[in-house]
Amino acid sequence: MTLIIDSFFNVKIMQAAFPLLLQGLGMTIVLCFVVIPVGLAGGLIVALLGTQGSNWVRWPLVAYVDFFRAFPPLVLLIFIYFGIPFTGWDIAPFTAVVLGFLLNTSSYYGEIFRAGIESVVRGQFEAARSTGLSAAQTMAYVVVPQAVRNVVPDLISNTLEVAKLTSIASVVALPELLFAARSAQSITYNASPIVLAALFYLVLLWPVVRVLSRLEHRMLARH
Amino acid sequence: MTDLDRFLSTFFNLEVMARYLPMIVDGFVLTTYLALVIIATGLTAGLLLAVIRSQQIRLVNWTIVFLVDMFRALPPLVIIIMIYFALPNVGLGVSGFVAVWISLSLVLTAFAEEIFWAGIVSVSKGQWEAARSTGLRFEQALLYVVLPQAVRLTIPPLTNRAIAITKGTALGSVVAVPEILTQAQTGLSFSYNPSTLTLGALAYLILFVPFVVFGRWIETRFAWKR
Incomplete structure (x- = not known):
């Protein structure tokens, strides 16, 4: 029992690692505030273009979305971070992460927005x-607001996934929460910093999970 | 050498790809398994x-909801690292493979x-009573x-979720599981040519x-009847 407490819940080590982890948490939050809006905007553009009539626009976008949904985000990130320097562009970890997340999350958000736009009945558009x-005004003031409302749970669910996914930035040495925890762990030879980081994630994301669970069950009750 | 040639020999170098293909195939088999x-x-x-x-x-229900919430809130990579790097401290060392298997299975x-619970709840009370x-x-x-009625409704969300989570097997590269990404990165460090990454991406x-x-097909086939 003392062994477990000493290696996982060592208060002294947690106290020592706390400032470092707090810095990491700051970076994780900054990352979320950059990649989530960028992904949402990219996804909306993908969906708006993808629901317009022309097959010449639609099919390449379906291919784009399916391509990045099939591609593990970590593989994408490694490809960008370790591959791009071979072209002579020395890419910074932060840029690599934002670029990777833009490609990955805009596909997922795009798919959600598309479902939302398709759920708005045709009569709304015609009316x-x-x-x-104009067509643009119709989309902006009538269709998109209703579309978004119809897919709020999916949007929140994906945003939760994106927030969790920022942890893979640790692999390219971006000093976010998990990276900070692993640094502290390797200095102290003790797992408590990782446990502390997990607690940070839980405090940050648990409320989102609860809200989501409520929303999902309410959506279901309507069916 | 033109720019295009240089680009092709960097990212699509057939010679390098041919040399590392067997490694990537091994990784492919392991990732699939x-x-x-x-x-x-x-x-x-x-x-x-x-x-x-x-x-x-x-x-019992409170415990289930608590555990489910926890594994929905924690990033999979954090869980993998906890199991792989933390458990040895109390004498419960596991291999990278087992760590990834346990972690992603929990998620x-x-x-x-x-999803199954939502499906069960969605079956109307009358069905139960009847x-x-x-x-x-x-x-x-x-x-x-x-x-049988519940499972039908759950197939589209389960398919999407299963894809998203099994893509996480690439996280195994962080704990030295010789899956596709690990093999591709090893190939890169030997050959100093990112064509191995291209090959991994293709895999x-x-x-x-x-x-x-x-x-996508199943989503239209089993769509919610509104």
Whole structure:
């Protein structure tokens, strides 16, 4: 029992590692605030283009979305971070992470927005156009707001996944929460910093999971 | 050498690819095996927990909800690193393979339990009552009436979730599991040519694109009837 407490819940080591982990948490939050809006914007563009009539636009986008949904995000990140320097561009870890996340998350968000847009009945579109709104205005003021409302649980669920996924940035030495915890662990030879990092993640993300669980069950009750 | 030639010899160097193909194939086999084991473990455990939850024993349900929430909130890489680097401290060292298998199975179990449970709840009360009134016991009603209807609804979300989680086998490269990404990175460090990464990427696409396309098909086939 003391062995378990000493190696996993060592208060002294946790105290020592706390400032470092707090810095890491800061970086994780910065990362979330960059990659989530970028992914949402990219996804919305993918969905808007993908729901427009022309097959010449639609099929390449379906291929784009399926390609990056089939591609493990870590493989993408490694490819960008270790592959791109061979072209002569020395890419910084942060840039590599943002680029990788843009490609990966815009596909997932794009798929969600597409489902949302398709869930808005055709009559809404026609009614909006007949009141004199242009196609762009119709999308912006009538279709997209309803589309987003219909897929809120999926959007939150994917955002949760994106927030968790920022932990893979540790592999390219970006000093976020998991990277900070692993540094502290390798200095102290003790697993407590990792446990502390896990607690940080739980405090940050547990409320999201709870809200999501509620929303999902409510959506289901409507069926 | 033109820019295009240089680009091709850097990322699509056939000679390098041919040399490292056997390694990537080994990785491919291991990744496929790991993915299948995770899917089998996660789905079975998830279904089991959902069935236990349908018994409505309060203390048991709280425990299930607590565990499910925890494994939905924790990043998979954090779980893998905890199991691989932390357990040896108390004398429970496991291989990278086992660490990834346990971690991703726990994550899939959590998501699958939620999805199966949502499916069970979505079957209307009348179905339960009708089944019980024909003389079926609780387990029989669950097994023959409720689950078949529930599982049907759960197939699209389960397919998508299973793909997303098994893609996480690439995280095994962090704990030295010789799967595709590890092999590709080893190849890169020997050859100093990123064509090995291209080859690894192709291997992942060969493995996962069929599943993604299948998922897309199944989504339209089993769509919620609104």
